[in-house]
Amino acid sequence: MLDTARDALRTIFGFPDFRGVQAQVVARVLAGERTLAVMPTGAGKSLTYQLPATLMEGTCVVVSPLIALMHDQLRAAEAVGIRAATLTSADSNRADTIDRFRAGALDLLYVAPERASGEGFRNLLSQAKLCLFAIDEAHCVSEWGHDFRPDYRLLRPLLDRFADVPRLALTATADAHTRADILDQLGIAPDGLIVAGFDRPNIRYAITPRDNTTRQIADLVAAQPGPGIVYAPTRAATEKLAEMLGRGGRAVRAYHAGLDPAIRAGNQAAFVASEDMVMVATVAFGMGIDKPDVRFVAHAGLPKSIEAYYQETGRAGRDGDPAEAHLFWGADDFARARQRLGEVEPHRQAGERQRLAALAGLVETAECRRAILLRYFGETPPEACGNCDNCLAPPATVDASVVAQKYLSAVFRTGQMFGSGYVEQVLTGQSSERSLTNGHEALSVWGVATADEAALLKPVGRALLLRDALRTNAHGGLEFGPGARGLLKGGETLRLVVPPKRERRRRGGGTA
Ligand code: ADP
Ligand code: ZN
Secondary structure, X not given: OHHHHHHHHHHHHOOOOOOOOHHHHHHXXXXXXXXXXXXXXXXXXXXXXXXXXXXXXXXXXEEOOOHHHHHHHHHHHHHOOOOEEEEOOOXXXXXXXHHHHHOOOOOEEEEOHHHHOOHHHHHHHOOOOEEEEEEOOHHXXXXXXXXOOHHHHHHHHHHHHOOXXXXXXXXXXXXXXXXXXXXXXXXXXXXXXXXXXXOOOOEEEXXXXXXXXXXHHHHHHHHOOOOEEEEOOOHHHHHHHHHHHHOOOOOEEEEOOOOOHHHHHHHHHHHHHOOOOXXXXXXXXXXXXXXXXXXXXXXXXXXOOHHHHHHHHOOOOOOOOOEEXXXXXXXXXXXXXXXXXXXXXXXXXXXXXXXXXXXXXHHHOOOOHHHHHHHHOOOOOOOOOOOEHHHHOOOOEEEOHHHHHHXXXXXXXXXXXXXXXXXXXXXXXOOOHHHHHHOHHHOOOOOOOOHHHHOOHHHHHHHHHHOOOEEEOOOOOEEEOOOHHHHHOOOOOOEEEOOOOOOOOOOOOOOO
């Protein structure tokens, strides 16, 4: 069976062999077994249903959440001669597609989940032979997943209506909870789970606290000659950063959903064709783009989750040559993420909180970044990879528990209403009109930080926010969060990576 498939792989797709778990997944599909394949982006998920669809009698129904993505896949399938069509509200040739389906002249039929659940569609499916249900982005079925879509819940009745048709669920999302939920929701037995290796050994991971984003990213861009992507959190930040980076003489374009479609498409095409262009983009950029020689991916802010980080950094180095992924983060990213958490529907909060905690663990660690990533994806990697910032230059750590206690005391004694800058002023005893009027210079915490401790105040403030020991109120003032107690009273320790010595800011004109 697999030999026939391998022949088809060569003749139809022109690939010499399967990659990774593809063979395993294809074999299960051909044997009619229900399967959940967890494979990272770029691992070749589409092939695992496209290939069987060409070999098996009948049509493979592909459920996919994004019309744009469907059309990309349609084009790719048609390019290798697979008979495929999409059935969406955006298609004007629906009648023709339905005719082709009924006549058994389609290998693949792409549909959106909301259509799949309709009565009319169910009737349509009973009018021709089906060979497979492929459910793309299957994590959308889980409330534990990072992208729950209620429409996906409507798939189960359809799948069960055609219970003899094998089902193949596909996702790049990998936390254990979500996986178990997908299996459950889609009626796939636990032994139908196949997980691909997630390691991308040629990508060097580095994660640094933000200090001057523009300068940090400009330095990174200057050191990297090849094409690269810089992810910025907002449309405005994208344009601003693109403008600043462009001043260095490098070819730089911006990409976000607010741009005129023609300009956006033009920028994307220019990037794909270029050998040294930097694309400053929101996360809208990158999906469905096949550019193997991206040499670096930088994040100017915290990604949404570890999955998102993995997926976005995974756009670097698909050709297997060395590539770099550099994330710059700030405590305010976590504060904002936590705020958004409050707006999430109650049933999704636990999952979101866990995702955020995992991200905090990744950015804060003094251990191997890759080990943390791969462990998150359920693998058991070696303790050190030799190709991340922490492996290459193991950071020294300090016990910052006492500084943390002083910091929290200062926040408490000043009434839980001032921002980090002022709290630092109090702790280092820098007199100002404000501290005088507030009467804070008489407090026991006034000037209580030693010179060594003063250097730790910023990272400690960041760590406290990240641990939810401190929270920011609507006016930027710091107040206690649930994590404060353990550090103040519960004997918890706070170990921190020693902050890197920064270049002293140049002061114009002065003599030392
Ligand atoms: P995913 O959906 O998992 O992100 P795709 O299905 O888009 O990945 O495939 C990623 C790329 O890998 C595509 O360019 C595809 O043609 C290529 N590819 C898939 N399978 C193979 C293979 N066995 N050998 C070589 N290239 C492959
Ligand atoms: Zn490492």
